[in-house]
Amino acid sequence: MHLESIFRSLRFRLSFWNSLVLILLVGLTLLGLLAGMGYALEHELDLLLTEDATEMVMMVERLYPNWDAIAEEMSRKALSHDEREWFGQILGPDGTLMRKTQSVPEGLTPTPLRRRTPASFEEFRIVELPTKKIKPGPYFVCVGSSVQFVKEDIDRLSRSILIAWLAILVVAPLSGYWLAGRATRPLGDIIETASRLQPRHLSERLVLSGAGDELDQLCQVINNLLDRLATYLANQREFLANAAHELRSPLAAMRAGVEVSLDRDRSPGEYRQSMEETVEQCANLSILVNQLLLLAETDSRDINAQGISTPLDALARRICSMFEGVAEQRGIKLLYDIQEVQVQGNINHLRPVLSNLVDNALKFSRSGDIVEVRVGPDPNNPDFARISVADSGEGIPTDDLPRVFNRFFRGDQSRTQEGPKTGTGLGLSICHSIVQAHGGTITVTSSPDKGTRFDVLLPISKDHQPERP
């Protein structure tokens, strides 16, 4: 198991393949060197022999027909080149042996005439040259020499090469393994650090070597991912804590109400009143819980807006008709300009967006104010539909603007008509969440005493097959 994991490691595989390639390449190079060396030595021997043969031809031509002197010269030459077993022989024009040295190998005499030389015969190299000046001729001068010494040279070289190759065979894998270890050590660190990470403790980060290489980039990417995860988790944790807190207050009120009622005997009227209060608080709790569920649903990206088409204009008209009574009662003018437009998305998901925005605008308006709802294709971007809900109320303080889409964010309570503790503080964050899940955007602009405007952009549905609202 342990061995297997070593064989599988990047370090092992890297050094294994690298060494294999290196050893093979060096081996091939050395073999080539050896072959080239052999050929060069042989070629050099051939040159020497050709030189000898030329000298001999000149010698024969000079001394002819004094064969004894020729034989003597030849013997002297053989003697001086004894270490490489030099030999020579002279053949007549008809191929008869005229003279030869003692060292001529068995079987070479008589040499077949006009063979192509230089050539090999057994352990020897032979060069044969004809005389040019002797008539009748030509006589053939044949010299040869053992290749043994070339072979010995090659053998010596081979041994050196083999030693060098064996050295590489040992050194290459070891150094490769060491180098691969150095190169992959940051990976080991990454693995070790990453395996230490726990969802609870995401504070630890990978250490960058500073080299700026791919491993550093990988570390940076992982660190960035960890940052985002940590932020996301912190947000979720905060959301959960806030949600629990929001649930606790009405629960405490209900419990206190019921416990006080049960504390001593009361009249049926008192019981009734207490229970009716409890039911009302339950209803408010239900609203909160349902909104939390809706947020969870939009957060989990369960919304699949693709391929579903909703007529935004019809939806907007219904929402406006729903709120027009509220507007009238509060002395607010609800104006709307609604043009036909189809958007991608489910009507049940889009409805809360519009109703929350209109409800909000009405909530933060005073008597005499105007709330304006505009729905239609976005003039700036043909792929989007625009919903804008504007009020002429007091506006949102600049400090609060970046936080209006935060969960449980409530503005200054004194500004709503219905007094403190109105709403769950989730309405706008639900809008934000739903719009984002549909691939749209929601923005807010506000100026003090001039009012607030929310703008929603939603992708237009291309296929015009409206689903009835």
Next chain:
Amino acid sequence: MNLLVVEDNPATGRHLQTGLTESGHDCVWVRDGKKGLDHALSQQFDAIVLDLMIPEIPGLDVLKNIRSKGLRTPILLLTALGSVEERVTGLQAGADDYLVKNFAFPELLARLESITRRATPPAAEMEYRGIRLDLTTRRVTAGNTELQLTPTEFSIMEMLLRHKGQVVTRKMLCEHIWDADWEGTTNVIEVHINRLRQKLEKTGENALIQTVRGRGYTLGAP
């Protein structure tokens, strides 16, 4: 009415049984899908309250099974999940109505009354205490005076007249008029009802629309 409640949660089941019995209904309460199906197929009920998440046989299968046997007993689904898809699935499988937990008990009562009386065909003209509503001309008259109603007010009037003698909850009105279950803090229905009341009062029809505290609205005496 003779009712069957299929609900596995003991507290909810007990409260439903108590509440329904005290409202004057006969109520059989079973706690799993198998028993629920056995009862539904062997006895004649006026309505069935069916939880979707129950042991043995899932609620949706119970519903489909009942419908496949040709039984038209009105069925009200209960569920803890409130997703849109589930609601659509339930209604397509043949449920008559759908309530997401936690619901108000009066809401359940009103829905049960509504689905059991749905069989009566809606008349083109409805009348109550001198108030006439004509669905074809979309006009409402009180005596000889014609009331100028907005489309929303007309829909509310129609809903109340169709269910006269019953309580119509705000949720039901909301779903009927806007297909929406508005759950914000602003009581949009109450505002429309008040405006409708004011218009009725001008014709001398006081206290026609009664508020039933904690439940909803009804025509005439609560």
